[in-house]
Amino acid sequence: MQDHVAPRPGSVRRWRRRLADERQEAQVYRELAARRTGEEREVLLGLAEAEERHAAHWESLLGEQAGQVGRGQLRMRLLALLARRFGSVFVLALAQRAESRSPYWDDVDATKAMAADERIHEEVVRALAARGRARVSGTFRAAVFGANDGLVSNLALVLGVTGGGVAPRTVLLTGLAGLLAGALSMGAGEFISVRSQRELLAASTPDPRARAVVPYLDVDANELALVYRARGMSEQEAQRRADALLSDPKPAVPARPDAEDHEIVGTGMRAAVSSFAFFACGAFVPVLPFAVGLVEPWAMIVAVALVGLALMLTGAAVGVLSGAPPLSRALRQLAIGAGAAGVTYGLGLLFGSTGG
Structure with a gap:
């Protein structure tokens, strides 16, 4: 513990914020540790102790004013809540991003050792998150690809036939047929792909x-x-x-040296079921407005809005899991889906007017 120093103007507020954030981060790691066993639990508890050591630094600077500290930032409180309820790889991925945004390198009141600690903490959390990513990557990949393909392909199909000027009932039947055909194709393709990959791994072991x-x-x-x-x-x-x-x-x-590779690939049946279910869920979104009886132009507007929101959610989920900025991944997903839907709608208008 270092000696108390007289605060500079505006420093006390910053110190309180730093102390609250460190306490919140320590809580996140303790919540995650409570849902783990063995080595992972010990590593997470070690991170919590390190954050508490950093909190002690700010407490020493605040002195008697340390008791007036409030809660940490909203994102850290949400992270603690997620850790308490779920303790999933997504929480570790979010914690990795939080560690990467440490302000200590530019904070004159933080020690270089604390700044270095945060950089190492990021690598520790990255390694822990990598284990979780490996466990879910096969199924998660199938789920994300399935949902994204269902959203984009069926929205494109629905907008294409809508642009052609067909009746709403025909649009609904076309969308449902696209949902079923696409889900079956995705499930079967994912099953064959994963089984083939596992067989190749087994043959090379x-x-x-x-x-x-x-x-x-x-x-x-x-x-x-x-x-x-x-x-x-x-x-x-x-x-x-x-x-x-x-x-x-x-x-x-x-x-077996290929155990980790097989775990990353996943099982054929699990990937197939995941891909089928998520494609069907994604493909139903653009069909939903027509299924509940909406008519043009509202059915198309609602379908586009719902699919756009769903695409941004899947893109953000991929960003979180991969440690990338969620917003940029969400916008990228939205742009790809909008491009595909725009092309098919334009073709529908073109051929619909030509046919008329």
Whole structure:
């Protein structure tokens, strides 16, 4: 604890804000730790203790005025609430972004050690979030792609036939047919894609049973080293591994090296169901105004507005999970969807008027 110093004009308010934020960050990590076990729990508790150490710095500067500190920033309070209720990878991704925005490098009252701590905290949270991203990436990818494709493709289909001047009932039937056809196609395609990828990974994985035949091989270490060299090792490392294996030919079989890769890819059925369900949900959004009986032009206006909002939500979710700015990802998603819908609507107008 450092000695209390006389505050400069305007410093007390900033110190109170810093103290409240540090306390809130510590709470976020403790809430996350409460939903974890083992090593992840210990790491999160270590982060909480570090934030409390930073809070002590601001408490020492405030002295007797530390008791008047209010709550932290709204985003940190929301983050603490999410951590308490969910404790998901999204919370870790948001915490990573919060750590990356540390103001301590430019704060004359923060120590360089505190600023360095925050930079390291970002890397720690990034590593923790990476584990969660790996666990959900297969299903999440299928869900996001499915929802986005459903929103964009069915809005484009609905606007295309609407621009052609067909009756609302025909628009509804066309949209529902597009929903079902697209969802089935997405589900089947995702199942085949994931299963094929997992089969390729399995075919490239060394067979652990090969270790059992090492004592009976009619080879020397040089020939056995070719196996390791074929796997990408240097000649020296391959020779060292071969010598070690021949000297002790029956070591314990390690965990499958492709376990993490398989986890990232996900399972075919889970990806297929996720893709089917999210495509169907996304594809139903542009159909909804027609299903409830709205007529032109309101049905089309409401459909475009709903799809635009949904596209921004999916884009923001991708941004949060990837650690990128959510707003830029949301706008990118919206621009892509608007472009596709605009083209098909224009074609519908063109061919509709031509056909008329």
